[in-house]
Structures are given as structure tokens and as C-alpha cells.
Amino acid sequence: MTNELERRTQQPDATPRKRRRRRTEEPQSDQPIRWVQLRLIPIWLRIIIVIALFVGVAVLGLTIGYSYIGDGEAGGALKWSTWQHLLDIMEGKEN
Template identity: 45%
Template sequence: MEYVKGQVNSQVTTDNNRPQEATHEKVRKQRYEEETTKQKSKQKRLVRIRIIPIWLRLFIIAALIAISAIAGVVIGYGVIGSGEPEDALKKSTWQHIIDLVEKQK
């Protein structure tokens, strides 16, 4: 440590600092390599091939909704309503229901 015109110059030059500098360099290199591998893995993830395309997923969902609605009508009319389940799918049944609803207005 030197004192020069009101300033303290504290440069320590020992052999102990050199191994620390080497370890810092190793850490920096490891971090850089990790970042580059992360970037490469992100680039690989961007190219994704879907097994089921989105348009087919939407079609499947719409078909499942329609099937569940039909099953609900058949169960509701046939089991709960004590009617024949096949009658729930006939046009005349629905026309009768629509006439009952419009007549009440």
C-alpha cells in the first residue's frame, strides 16, 4: 500500500489472486456455454410437429359436443322423461316441443 499525494493506492499483487482469476474465467466460460446450449435448445423447440393438427382438434371437439348433446337429449327424453329414446331424434317430437313453446307466448 502506497500513499501518494493524499491518495491511497492499494494494489495487491500476490500469487493468490491468479488462481482466483483463473476460476473466474472458468465460471464465465461455463456460463457462456450454458447460455449457448439454452439458445440452441430453444431453437430446437421452435420447430414442433403436432401429431394432431389444430383444425382436426377443433373438429374433434365440435363432434364430441354434438355427440354429448344428442346423448343428453336421448337420455333426458327416454330415461328421465319416460318416453322412447328413439322418439327423441324424430322431427315430429321437436316440432311438437316447438309448438308448445310458441303457444305459451
């Protein structure tokens, strides 16, 4: 018994080699696993994309509405003279 106790208390001269542990099971804990999500598109770029899509859809809607529904030219919806004419009508000015 005493020899066994002495062997346990004695420190070895060389430091023990570190061994790699094989992970066979996931560590069990009470905390749920959190997924880390990386943003592929930054928020500022998302805002710019949304604004660009909004402008594109508005231009497309104006063009379709002016050319097909209003019987005008497709490019006429984007001319300043068309908008000036609409503003004049709203203000009550006559041509």
C-alpha cells in the same frame, strides 16, 4: 527459432483431412434449450373433433334425458315430430 516460425507460416500442399469430433460435452451457451414440438393432430382436425364430440354428447344427453328422465322412447328424442311439438308448445299453439 526462425525455423519454427517458417514452419508455422508455410502452408501444406495437401488440404488437411477433416476429422470427426466426438461430442463429449454439451455446448455451453447462455441461451436456454428450446424444445421443438411437432403437432401430431393439426388444428383444423382438432376443431372438427371438438365439434363432433360436442354433437355426440348433445345427442347422448337428449336421448338419456328423453328416455330415462322423461319416460319416452330413446329414439324419440331425435325425431322431428318431437321437436315440432316442443316448438308448438313454446309458441302457444294447441293440438
